Amino acid sequence: MSKLILEAKHIVKNYASHRALNDVSIAVPEKTIFGLLGPNGAGKTSLIRIINQITGPDSGDIFLDGELLNRAHIKDIGYLPEERGLYKKMKVGEQALYLAQLKGMDKAVAKAKLMDWFERFEISEWWNKKVDELSKGMAQKIQFITTVLHEPKLLILDEPFSGFDPINTNLVKSEILRLKEKGTSIILSTHNMDSVEEICDSIALINKSEKLLDGTVKDIKDQFKTQTYELDFTGSIIGFTNALWTNFELLEKETEGDNHKCKVKILNNKMGLNELLSATLPEVKFNSVSEVVPSMNDIFIQVIEAKNAQS
Numbered sequence: 001m002s003k004l005i006l007e008a009k010h011i012v013k014n015y016a017s018h019r020a021l022n023d024v025s026i027a028v029p030e031k032t033i034f035g036l037l038g039p040n041g042a043g044k045t046s047l048i049r050i051i052n053q054i055t056g057p058d059s060g061d062i063f064l065d066g067e068l069l070n071r072a073h074i075k076d077i078g079y080l081p082e083e084r085g086l087y088k089k090m091k092v093g094e095q096a097l098y099l100a101q102l103k104g105m106d107k108a109v110a111k112a113k114l115m116d117w118f119e120r121f122e123i124s125e126w127w128n129k130k131v132d133e134l135s136k137g138m139a140q141k142i143q144f145i146t147t148v149l150h151e152p153k154l155l156i157l158d159e160p161f162s163g164f165d166p167i168n169t170n171l172v173k174s175e176i177l178r179l180k181e182k183g184t185s186i187i188l189s190t191h192n193m194d195s196v197e198e199i200c201d202s203i204a205l206i207n208k209s210e211k212l213l214d215g216t217v218k219d220i221k222d223q224f225k226t227q228t229y230e231l232d233f234t235g236s237i238i239g240f241t242n243a244l245w246t247n248f249e250l251l252e253k254e255t256e257g258d259n260h261k262c263k264v265k266i267l268n269n270k271m272g273l274n275e276l277l278s279a280t281l282p283e284v285k286f287n288s289v290s291e292v293v294p295s296m297n298d299i300f301i302q303v304i305e306a307k308n309a310q311s
Contacts, residue, residue, distance in 0.1 A: 010023050011050060013047075038205055042206045048187070077155075099149075151184070153184070161190065176188070176199060200217055224294045230263050232260070263292065
């Protein structure tokens with residue numbers, strides 16, 4: 001098993017009569033991107049605030065790099081909250097340097113690293129501008145840079161793509177992946193399921209204060225496969241349909257001349273793709289065959305709806 005950078009064990013958090021987290025445990029492997037998912041109000045922010053020691057749990061423990069979480073770990077964590085906040089009347093470079101020094105960085109070292117980041121993000125000309133002159137997206141770039149500048153062991157990003165256009169979203173994604181390659185461990189809290197599929201190694205899904213699902217993205221997608229295939233072929237659609245018989249179900253079909261595209265589900269759990277192809281090959285010639293793999297968005301909705309139906 002991979003070494004864990006963060007482990008939360010049986011976390012419970014109450015606010016007055018509301019239980020925000022109910023026996024939630026997560027394990028974040030080192031040098032990976034971990035997606036923390038869930039609808040609004042699920043408990044994600046409460047867990048993030050506990051990891052950042054902004055609040056404490058009512059019960060349960062957090063371990064960072066094998067040690068019980070303590071005040072000394074503040075320097076090891078970088079946190080980009082969803083609610084952005086910069087001092088509007090300060091100059092951009094002056095503020096970035098100030099925030100870097102708050103995290104214990106030497107001013108000269110911080111300035112050199114900031115210059116490198118500003119160049120990479122193509123915002124060097126904004127160094128002497130005031131923050132209130134920045135667009136929302138530009139301000140988010142500055143906050144992202146100041147969050148990662150001190151090279152923390154653990155980086156927590158809460159909706160880091162919010163407000164970005166597609167070009168800047170891709171820029172930030174590529175930087176997150178670059179940080180991972182350099183050894184940073186990252187918790188990504190987001191509603192953007194496309195980003196989860198693109199960059200997350202594993203996830204945990206929280207809903208109504210409870211963890212419903214966790215594991216690697218690949219294992220979870222495999223778990224929710226339904227033995228459904230998309231088939232593109234030429235030949236007799238009637239012969240193809242008759243060959244399916246009772247072990248297979250035709251879910252969708254699209255016909256253009258002698259070419260057909262069908263979606264077929266295998267109903268008999270003792271059968272697989274080989275049996276599907278063997279049953280239908282005498283009737284048609286296949287152009288392509290692909291398995292239907294559920295998206296993380298589909299899985300997210302399915303799991304949440306199933307849980308809500310039980311409530």
